Amino acid sequence: MSFTRASNIGYFARSGDPALSEGYVSGFFSRVIRNKHEGECITFKHNTIYVLPSFTGFGFIAVSALNFVLGINYQNNLLLGVAYLMIMLLVVSIIYGYLNMNGTHVKLVAIKSAHCSVPPTVIFELSTKASLQQLSIEHNLLKQQISVPSVQTREHINVPFELPRGKHVLGRFKFVSHFPFGLVSVWSYLYCRKSIYAYPDPLVDSAQRQMFESHKKDDQFTHSSTHLSDELKQLTPYQSGMNMHRISWRHFAKTQQLLIKDYEGETGAQTLGFDFDHLQGNVEERLAKLCYLVLQADQHNLSYALKLGPRLIAAAQGEQHKVKCLEALSDF
Amino acid sequence: MISNQFVITLSYLLITLVPVTSFGVAFNVLMLLLAIWHGILVIKKNNGVRNSLINLIAITGMVITGLSVGIQNTVELFVALMLLACQLKVLQATTTKQWQQIYVLNFFTLSSVFLFSQSLYIALMVLMLLGVNLVAMLQVQPKTSLAFASKFTLTKVLISMALSILLLIFMPKIPSFWQMPGPTLAKTGLSENVDPFDIVNLAKSDELAFRAILNDRTQAPMGNKPLYWRAIIHDKFDGTQWRMSNLQNVSSNLTANLQLAPYKIIAEASNLPWLYALEHAVSPTKLVNNNYFGTLYRTDKITSTFEYQVQAANIRQQTSMPARQYRFNTTLPEQLNPKAQALAKQWDLDSANTNEFIELMRRYFSSQGFRYTLTPNTSESKHKIDEFLFDYKNGFCGHYASSAAILLRSAGIPARLVSGYLGAEYNKQQGYFSVYQYDAHAWVEYFVPNEGWKTLDPTAWISPQRLLGSLSEHQTLADEFQDNLGLSLVAWSNFTAINWLRLHLEQLDYQWTRWVLNFDQEKQTSLLQSLLGTKGKQWAGALVIFVISAILLLLFFYLQRHQQVKEPLVVKRYRQLIELSDKDLSAAPPKRAIDELTQQFSSHHEMLLQFYADFAADRYQGKSFGKNQNKHAKNLINSIKTKAKR
Numbered sequence: 004m005s006f007t008r009a010s011n012i013g014y015f016a017r018s019g020d021p022a023l024s025e026g027y028v029s030g031f032f033s034r035v036i037r038n039k040h041e042g043e044c045i046t047f048k049h050n051t052i053y054v055l056p057s058f059t060g061f062g063f064i065a066v067s068a069l070n071f072v073l074g075i076n077y078q079n080n081l082l083l084g085v086a087y088l089m090i091m092l093l094v095v096s097i098i099y100g101y102l103n104m105n106g107t108h109v110k111l112v113a114i115k116s117a118h119c120s121v122p123p124t125v126i127f128e129l130s131t132k133a134s135l136q137q138l139s140i141e142h143n144l145l146k147q148q149i150s151v152p153s154v155q156t157r158e159h160i161n162v163p164f165e166l167p168r169g170k171h172v173l174g175r176f177k178f179v180s181h182f183p184f185g186l187v188s189v190w191s192y193l194y195c196r197k198s199i200y201a202y203p204d205p206l207v208d209s210a211q212r213q214m215f216e217s218h219k220k221d222d223q224f225t226h227s228s229t230h231l232s233d234e235l236k237q238l239t240p241y242q243s244g245m246n247m248h249r250i251s252w253r254h255f256a257k258t259q260q261l262l263i264k265d266y267e268g269e270t271g272a273q274t275l276g277f278d279f280d281h282l283q284g285n286v287e288e289r290l291a292k293l294c295y296l297v298l299q300a301d302q303h304n305l306s307y308a309l310k311l312g313p314r315l316i317a318a319a320q321g322e323q324h325k326v327k328c329l330e331a332l333s334d335f
Numbered sequence: 336m337i338s339n340q341f342v343i344t345l346s347y348l349l350i351t352l353v354p355v356t357s358f359g360v361a362f363n364v365l366m367l368l369l370a371i372w373h374g375i376l377v378i379k380k381n382n383g384v385r386n387s388l389i390n391l392i393a394i395t396g397m398v399i400t401g402l403s404v405g406i407q408n409t410v411e412l413f414v415a416l417m418l419l420a421c422q423l424k425v426l427q428a429t430t431t432k433q434w435q436q437i438y439v440l441n442f443f444t445l446s447s448v449f450l451f452s453q454s455l456y457i458a459l460m461v462l463m464l465l466g467v468n469l470v471a472m473l474q475v476q477p478k479t480s481l482a483f484a485s486k487f488t489l490t491k492v493l494i495s496m497a498l499s500i501l502l503l504i505f506m507p508k509i510p511s512f513w514q515m516p517g518p519t520l521a522k523t524g525l526s527e528n529v530d531p532f533d534i535v536n537l538a539k540s541d542e543l544a545f546r547a548i549l550n551d552r553t554q555a556p557m558g559n560k561p562l563y564w565r566a567i568i569h570d571k572f573d574g575t576q577w578r579m580s581n582l583q584n585v586s587s588n589l590t591a592n593l594q595l596a597p598y599k600i601i602a603e604a605s606n607l608p609w610l611y612a613l614e615h616a617v618s619p620t621k622l623v624n625n626n627y628f629g630t631l632y633r634t635d636k637i638t639s640t641f642e643y644q645v646q647a648a649n650i651r652q653q654t655s656m657p658a659r660q661y662r663f664n665t666t667l668p669e670q671l672n673p674k675a676q677a678l679a680k681q682w683d684l685d686s687a688n689t690n691e692f693i694e695l696m697r698r699y700f701s702s703q704g705f706r707y708t709l710t711p712n713t714s715e716s717k718h719k720i721d722e723f724l725f726d727y728k729n730g731f732c733g734h735y736a737s738s739a740a741i742l743l744r745s746a747g748i749p750a751r752l753v754s755g756y757l758g759a760e761y762n763k764q765q766g767y768f769s770v771y772q773y774d775a776h777a778w779v780e781y782f783v784p785n786e787g788w789k790t791l792d793p794t795a796w797i798s799p800q801r802l803l804g805s806l807s808e809h810q811t812l813a814d815e816f817q818d819n820l821g822l823s824l825v826a827w828s829n830f831t832a833i834n835w836l837r838l839h840l841e842q843l844d845y846q847w848t849r850w851v852l853n854f855d856q857e858k859q860t861s862l863l864q865s866l867l868g869t870k871g872k873q874w875a876g877a878l879v880i881f882v883i884s885a886i887l888l889l890l891f892f893y894l895q896r897h898q899q900v901k902e903p904l905v906v907k908r909y910r911q912l913i914e915l916s917d918k919d920l921s922a923a924p925p926k927r928a929i930d931e932l933t934q935q936f937s938s939h940h941e942m943l944l945q946f947y948a949d950f951a952a953d954r955y956q957g958k959s960f961g962k963n964q965n966k967h968a969k970n971l972i973n974s975i976k977t978k979a980k981r
Contacts, residue, residue, distance in 0.1 A: 062439045069443055073450075076511040079639065080503065080854055081453050085446040085465070087499035087506075088492075091883075092469075095495050098891050105895065137476040152478035183491065184472040185435055 036175060040192040044110035047178070047191045052104050054097055060186040063093060093186055100187040104138075104180055107131045109193055112159065114173070116200035116330070118294075122163045123201050125173065130157040141177040148179075166201035168290065170334040173197050200333040205298050206291030238262040249304070274318045275300050275307040279335075290332050297332070301325040311335050339471040340425060343437065344373045346445065346464045347422050353460070355452035358415045359403030365396060369422050376426070383429035393423055409516045414447045431475050438472045441465075452604075453639060455847045466492055494890070498883050505863070505879035508856040524605045525566055525775060527579040529733065529754050540772035544756060545602040545611055546845060547768040561802035563778065563790070564611040564770060566755040568628045572744075574668045574717070577737065577752045580628070584608065587627040591617050595647040601848055602641045608632045611755060611770075615648040642853040652787040656749060664749035664782065667741060672720040675738070679745035689748055689783050693791065696742055700735070700796045704728055707798035709816060732757075732801075735793040736777040749782035753790075758805045765842055773806045773816070905953045905960040908968040912946070915975050925950060938978070942971045 045051060056064065067089035074082030113126040129135065135154040140162060149162050164171075173195040180189050238251060241261035251262045277296045282289040293309070300307040301320070308318035309328045312335075316328055351358060351366040369392075376382070396419050404411045421437060421444050428434050445464045448457060466488060473484040524544065545564075569577035597619075602610055612618075615629025620643035622634050629648055633641065656664070667676070678699075686692040706729040714722045720738050723730055736752055743750035757776035759768035778792040795802050806816060863872035871878075913920040913928050916935055920928040929947045933940050946968055953960040 059435045059439055062436065063442070066439055066443045070446060072512070073447075075509050076513060077450060077639070078511060078855065079449055079453065080852055081449040081458055081461075082446060084499055084503050085442065085449070085461075087502040088465075088495050089442055091495035091498040091502070092491065094887060095491050095498075095890075098887065098894070099491070102891075102894050137479070150476070152476060181476075183487070184469060185475055186472075 033175075036192050037194050040175075040194040041196065042193070043195060043197075044108065045191070045193050047104045047107045047109070049105070051191050052101060052189060053191065054101050054187060054189050056093060056097075057181055057186060057188040059181075060093060060096075060188075063089060063186055067093075092184070096183040096186045099183045100180065100189040102133075103136055103182045104178075104189045104191065106133070107135050107138075107154075107178075109178065111193065111195055111197075114197055114199050116202065116326075116333075118202045118204045119166060119168055120204050123166055123199050124164065125162045125199065127160045127162065127176075128157065129154045129160060131155075136180065137182045138178060138180045141179060142175070144171065164199065164201070166199070168201050168203045168287065168333055170198050170200050170330070173199055200330050202329045202333050203287065203290045203294045205295035206288060207295055238264060248302075275305055276310065276318070277307060278310040279312055280310070286335075290335060294329065294332055297325060297328045338377075339474055340428075340434075341373060341377045342467055343441065343471060344370050344422065344425055346441075346467065347418050347425075349460070349464070350445065350448055351418060353448065353457070355454075355457060356411070356414070356448060358400070358411060359405075361399050361403035362415055362419075365399050365403075366418065366422060369426065373422075373426055384426045386427065389423050389427045393419075396423070410450055414444075414450065417444050417447065434475060435472070438468055438475075441468045453852050455844055458847075458851075462492075498886065501879055501883060504854075504859070505875045507876050508859050510856065524607065524772060525609065525754050527567060527583075527607070527609075528576045529567075529569055529752065529777060530576045542772045543603050543844075544605070544770045544772050544774065545600055546848070547611075547759065547770065548599040548601075548766070549768065550596055550598060561757060561792075562613060562759055562768070563753075563776075563792075564613060564756040564759075565628075565630050565753055566609050566611050568630060568751055568753055568780075570664060570751040572667060572737075572741065572752075574671045575719070577740075580751070582627045583630070584632055585626055586624040589615065589617050589625055589629060589648040589651065591646040592649045593646070597644050597646045599642060599644055601853060602637055602643070604639050604641075605637050608634070608636050610637075610643060612645045613647070615650050616645045617648045618643050618645055620644050640848050640852045642849075642855070650787075653782075654785050654787060656782060656784070661749055664751060665744045665747055667744050672718045672741065674718070674721040675724055675741060676745040678724070679742040682742075683746040689781070692743075692746055692748065693781075696739060696793070697796050700793060705730075705735075705797050707731070707794065707801065732792075732794040733777045735797060736779050739791060739793040740779045740781075743779070743781050751780050753778050753780055757792075757802065760805045760807065762838070762842060762845070765845060767845060769841060769845070771805065771807070903953070903960070904965060905950055905968075908946075908965070908972065909950055911972050912968075912975075915972070915979065925954075936975055936978070939971060939975060942967070942974075946971055 040051065067086045070082050070089065071086035073079065074084075074086055108130045110128045110130075111125065112128045115124045115126065117123045127140070129138070129151070131154055134156075135151075137150070137152065138154065139148040139150040140160065141148040142162070142164075144164055144166060145162070146165060149160065151158070151160055162176075176193045176195070178191050178193070181187065182189065238254065239262065241250060241263050249264050251264050254260055254262045275296075277293055277300075279289055279293060282292050284292065293311075297307065297309065301322075301324075304320060306318050306320045307324075307328075309316040309331060311331055314331065316324075316331055348366055348370045350356065351363055376384070397416065400412065400415045400419055404415050406412065421440060424433070424437050424440075428437060442465065445461055445468065448461055469488045469492065470481070470484045473479055473488060474481070524542075547564075568580045568583060570580045571578040600611060610618075610623065610631035610633060612629075612631050616631055617625045617629075618631050623631055623643050624634065625631050625648065629650065631643070631645070633643075669676075682692055682695040686695055708729045709731060711723075711730040711734060712727040714727070716722050720741055723734050724738055740750040740752050754775070754777045756770045756774045757778075758774050759770045761768055776794070778790065778794070780788050780790055782788050792802070860872065863875050867875060867878075909925065910921075912932065913923075916928075916932055918931060920931055923931065925947070929943055929950075933943050936943070949960060949964040949968070952958040953964075
């Protein structure tokens, strides 16, 4: 649904990532936008809001001119009146369109990197003093703009991306509103230098499973049976990034304390090594398989190392390690 | 917003069917069918019709439109095709972009009705339709509530209207760039070829013909001198019709009689170029000419209300008549109406001069029991005048005027028929005359050697009352008149309330016509001159743009100030309180902020705790922050302030 035209206004064409954009003029504007709108939050105000009649608005002006010519030639005051009324409506729309956007605060709350199919999502927080109507968010990596019918005081907006595997610089988000009557385009930008990762989707097949099993059986990687059968060794306080599955909820219910169950003979006992070069298939397949291995290892709370060509990620475990590995896989 | 889409269809249908636009029955039916089809699609929640089907309908529709409207009526054809195209686009449209195109085009399509009529009611109708269109434009984005959209649109339209009225008044008017074809209007009114037996049809119409503003009352004294508004001269009789004179649209030089005050006439659209004036007249208004007979005409057809000034002219009295002209003005089809011709010849022998002849004629009409009626007998005979004079003996002005002229011509007295209007309804408050179609009248002018052309109204012999005032004021005809008009406010003027309403609506329409429709270059110039002086008037355009910019700027700042949402009272007090602290507590949670304050102003410990309790009760427990609590909070703030000062 919507104002697909929006992005075609003026020079701010959807020319892709500013860094890649071509042409001197658009390049110049991209630089201006980058300098002016960079950051993780922005308040739309007089020096960051751009207003122009929209495509519909220009059509409206043309129809007004037509009415004006008819009014003059037929000496018809009512037709002239309609022509003037239309121009005044456009001007009033500009004022209300501007005021609609004015004072809105946009904050990039979270960048949720995820597997391509999840998908990776960016979350914005929009807050306004008055209500904000008919906003849409555009980005050159988005196929369809996200439309927000109205924001009363505060709202969180999810922007899910459909991305190919990789590391993507977020770049320029465009916030557009055509609020009153669709006659004007009122827009602003947020330029973010941060990156979002689209992890490969895990790929499961028997060969991999066998390999995973064979790694387990390998002498090099000493393996004891799964922790479920093990005796509880101790409870340690929870720290962020630790496996949620291992929280002792029973303790939480009693003492409101988050504790992690540690099992006998677990720590450092098993270390797995995943090597890109040892896998079969093309690059994407191998990465997808590696992704599966990393996830499996993490789920089983195993320590693992990852070798991606020349890059080696030393063996470790835990959430942060997993993320590091996944990011490495995305960025390969 | 499917309901909005159907409303757009309905507005096309309304424009098609409104009586001022005449596109023909076939086109009306076509639009009605398309609207019904759209209605069915809406009910079935079916959206968008196949393109091939639309194209097929478009081609057939264009043919139907062409046949129904007629290729020669360019303006109607254009508007009808616009309506058809928009309606088909509505049926086809599925995307927001397509709808936006439709909404924008509607501003042209809907306002094109103004080409056909500019009456107050039509203006209100179009304004309403444009408003609905704007609401639909606002609701293009889903989830915009109708209540919000309507309220928003209403206020914005009102602001824009006020500003555009300023523009309309002060923006310098530009003369038309080029001549455009006018619309052909279906209008009742005088016709160029008068069948005397037809003029009675006009008595059935209560449409306004024109209004006259006579500043000098002496010119048209109320009640003692009949107002004969001359319009068309007919000097050829072909047995059934009196044909318009060939000289009617030939311009002629007459000198203005400046002793008599000029007056203004606002003519309604008549689709004819002929204008109205009392007796002989000239006009200083552009495009208006006068002919040899001293009647006025415009160079083009009058397709919208038109205001012109009239100045009485000196009558160039013709004392003798050349033989050719004499023959022309006494010609009659010889074989028709033998009895009438015989009667005239008999009177001619009995009389010594024209006056005596007319006296004989008067005596005949008054003694033979003639009756003035709006429902005369109809006749299929060739000798209509004979039947009227000797058999039926009842008729309307056309019958009397036509018979008298024929009797005069039969006796060799040059005579011609004049059609125009007789009488007027006077509006006391505003001081103008309204002349309606039912005031249409026909009378005779005859020539006397050495004296010139004279006026004779044979109707006066039968019904002297008709000469004074309007037909609507005629007592003896009242019943017939009302039967004739049927459903009309005039027909009910016996009821005081309805007559009051009629007169007020009429007055409103007068002001509308005078000040809105006929606000032309001339009126604008005089208004600007009186407001800004001679020098200032050329700056009017710049001035109005400046004023509008100033208004918009004020509006902008006003709105920006009021954009902030009003905070609840308790939050306001809370903010005032934390302002008093040395530290910046704006980001701190309320509990901590109050604790901080309690530490700082330990003497107000109790009061602060009380305030926090009120605050929490209002914010978190849904209890109200009432008058007492507010008083307490104010006391707290004041006492902290006064303490801080010491």
